[in-house]
Amino acid sequence: MTCYAALTTSKSCTAIAAVEILGAKAGNFAAKIFKPANNKKPDFMQGSFYHGQIFSDEQIIDDVVIACQGNDNIIINCHGNPLIVKNILAILKGLGVKIIAPEKFLQLKSQNIYQPDTIAIESLMMHPLAKSIDGIKIIMNQSSVGLKKWAQAMLYNVEKTDDVKIRHQSLIVLQNSRIADLLINGIKVVLTGPPNSGKSTLLNCIAGQSKSIVSDIEGTTRDWVSVQCIIKSYFTEFIDTAGISPALAAGGKIDSQSQQAAKQMIKNAHMVLLVLDGTSQSRQWFEHESLWQGILNYDKPILTVLNKADIAKKDSGGLWISALNNDGIDLVIEKMFETLKLPDFDVTLPVCFTDRQIELLGRLTKEKSKQTIAGLLNNLLNQELSI
Numbered sequence: 001m002t003c004y005a006a007l008t009t010s011k012s013c014t015a016i017a018a019v020e021i022l023g024a025k026a027g028n029f030a031a032k033i034f035k036p037a038n039n040k041k042p043d044f045m046q047g048s049f050y051h052g053q054i055f056s057d058e059q060i061i062d063d064v065v066i067a068c069q070g071n072d073n074i075i076i077n078c079h080g081n082p083l084i085v086k087n088i089l090a091i092l093k094g095l096g097v098k099i100i101a102p103e104k105f106l107q108l109k110s111q112n113i114y115q116p117d118t119i120a121i122e123s124l125m126m127h128p129l130a131k132s133i134d135g136i137k138i139i140m141n142q143s144s145v146g147l148k149k150w151a152q153a154m155l156y157n158v159e160k161t162d163d164v165k166i167r168h169q170s171l172i173v174l175q176n177s178r179i180a181d182l183l184i185n186g187i188k189v190v191l192t193g194p195p196n197s198g199k200s201t202l203l204n205c206i207a208g209q210s211k212s213i214v215s216d217i218e219g220t221t222r223d224w225v226s227v228q229c230i231i232k233s234y235f236t237e238f239i240d241t242a243g244i245s246p247a248l249a250a251g252g253k254i255d256s257q258s259q260q261a262a263k264q265m266i267k268n269a270h271m272v273l274l275v276l277d278g279t280s281q282s283r284q285w286f287e288h289e290s291l292w293q294g295i296l297n298y299d300k301p302i303l304t305v306l307n308k309a310d311i312a313k314k315d316s317g318g319l320w321i322s323a324l325n326n327d328g329i330d331l332v333i334e335k336m337f338e339t340l341k342l343p344d345f346d347v348t349l350p351v352c353f354t355d356r357q358i359e360l361l362g363r364l365t366k367e368k369s370k371q372t373i374a375g376l377l378n379n380l381l382n383q384e385l386s387i
């Protein structure tokens with residue numbers, strides 16, 4: 001039976017690293033390379049710890065602490081210099097242990113622990129990738145109170161429940177999954193608007209540093225510039241794009257390409273921050289209805305801000321800001337998250353957090369046969385995952 005090993009901590013230089021071995025013979029391999037400090041022969045049983053040294057050809061490789069998470073899962077906690085880690089993995093490889101990527105190892109390990117509880121396996125695999133604390137909580141909750149409980153209850157009551165109700169409830173889970181996705185994977189916000197409205201100034205203001213070039217020449221931003229930050233615990237990527245303008249679209253190759261790229265960014269975003277110049281020029285831009293409609297067609301939530309409050313007449317209502325003076329930005333950020341329904345999101349709600357789950361829920365929103373519904377719910381709970 002194959003034994004696997006991987007570095008399961010960061011690849012960079014760290015104080016401590018963990019090399020894990022998984023497989024029925026994990027203890028046998030550990031015994032071949034480890035000498036305990038107390039000279040007592042270790043049994044490598046679940047829950048035991050040992051201090052000692054890793055040896056190869058009678059040479060000391062490192063001083064380590066070995067922890068046995070299961071009888072078949074041994075964790076060598078060694079020093080974090082990548083050269084030491086490389087050495088230990090090479091020694092294990094030389095003994096016949098198969099060295100695999102950390103992601104693969106995590107999947108094998110979670111399958112080993114949780115098989116056949118597929119949602120728990122996915123939860124263990126996916127939560128290290130979440131981009132916010134709420135995202136981590138959402139994923140962890142799905143294997144206890146969230147999706148798992150929901151699917152179990154649905155399956156238990158499938159014969160008694162109206163299929164219309166099952167379809168409707170599945171749709172609610174999918175809708176909530178879209179909000180959960182923003183917390184798990186982060187939010188993409190595109191800054192758009194006419195040239196010179198202050199998009200780049202606003203991006204720099206949010207980033208707290210000069211990332212994007214600012215000038216009073218129209219069409220300054222050509223290639224998009226992005227900053228990633230955690231604001232109010234939400235992982236957010238702001239993308240500054242070229243100002244949308246018919247003159248630039250009809251201009252040279254680079255300008256027309258940057259116009260296309262800006263539109264593509266809007267298409268891929270979760271939300272649009274429409275930055276208008278609060279002085280008179282912005283109204284001219286609004287008159288180009290085709291441009292305005294173009295943005296609306298992407299069906300994204302839009303928050304419009306009127307910039308340059310410091311010099312504009314402010315003769316209309318709206319969300320006024322001065323990107324130059326960092327004035328009004330906090331309110332914009334707050335409104336943005338409110339628009340996306342992020343505050344008050346209940347992290348215990350049943351939601352999908354993998355493509356597999358989304359695909360199954362999508363089918364449940366359309367399915368009428370009770371037998372097929374039961375099959376889909378069973379798959380959601382206990383489907384075997386391919387490695």
Ligand SMILES: Nc1nc2c(ncn2[C@@H]2O[C@H](COP(=O)(O)OP(=O)(O)OP(=O)(O)O)[C@@H](O)[C@H]2O)c(=O)[nH]1
Pocket residue numbers: 194195196197198199200201202213214215216217218219220221222241242243244307308309310311321322323324325
């Ligand atoms: N008074 C004032 N000027 C501003 C403000 N925000 C931006 N500006 C000025 O407006 C001009 C254009 O700013 P940018 O940030 O480059 O505008 P942009 O929308 O990125 O322009 P493009 O990249 O050409 O689409 C610069 O001269 C800025 O200093 C503001 O809040 N108040």
Ligand SMILES: [Mg+2]
Pocket residue numbers: 199200201212213214220221240241243
């Ligand atoms: Mg710009």
